[in-house]
Amino acid sequence: MSKENNPSVHIMRSPLGRARGLGAAKHGAAHWWAERATSVALLPLSLYFVVSVLLLKGADHAAMAAYMAEPWNAVLFLLLIATMFYHVSMGLQVVIEDYVRDDAKRLMTLLVVKGGIWVLALAAAVSVLKLAFS
């Protein structure tokens, strides 16, 4: 058979080398797993948050500051803030990707929402730290 009738492509990489870095590479489920991991972590953390809200009902500033000055309360609030906003970020990403059709609009919406989430999360964390160390 002549070479003209038998086209071929020469690739200077081994089949294993090509498989690595292509395809799923076991990273495709990271988002799914992170959603579940934050869900499980948020079960006790959100119950702790609900109890905190009940304890701080009608609290004055001194009582609130005293509550956050307890190391465990500050730690649990920081954990709640980190886990909750990570969960919120992934959840809203899925909703946006489902409903915003246009590629440019979808990208812009994701950037704005994720940027806003960073601002909220940092504002909450810095506030807790300020109360904890004041």
Added chain:
Amino acid sequence: MKDVREALMVGRNSEGKLVRRPLSPHLQVYKPQVSSATSIFHRITGVALSAGTILLVLWLVCAASGDSAFSVIQAFLASGIGLLVLFGFTVALFYHFCNGIRHLAWDAGKGFELPDMHRSAKLVAAGTIILTVAFWVIAFVVG
């Protein structure tokens, strides 16, 4: 057609005219089911809770800013509108909490049979009501 996905939605009506067919599940004409209702409510409460985080951040920032700012937000939360917002917050939180457990059970491969799924939906509704009532009873009767 704006993109290739819409090619799947093009069909002919009874007069032979090319039309854009509705995408399923077309919520306006689709009969509500326990599965679809609990699913969309999980998403709605999730988005509502995401918006609700703004209130939590405001509360913490006011606490960090000082006495006067914190008394303003505490007074707002104790007002009629504040309590209404907080009531919605608790309903959304406890629903998303209970239905989230249901989703985690599905992720573990449990409870897919239709009778199981309907029973767990009732448990979620009951759990939401019990937790919400318990919260407000503790807040105003016990606390």
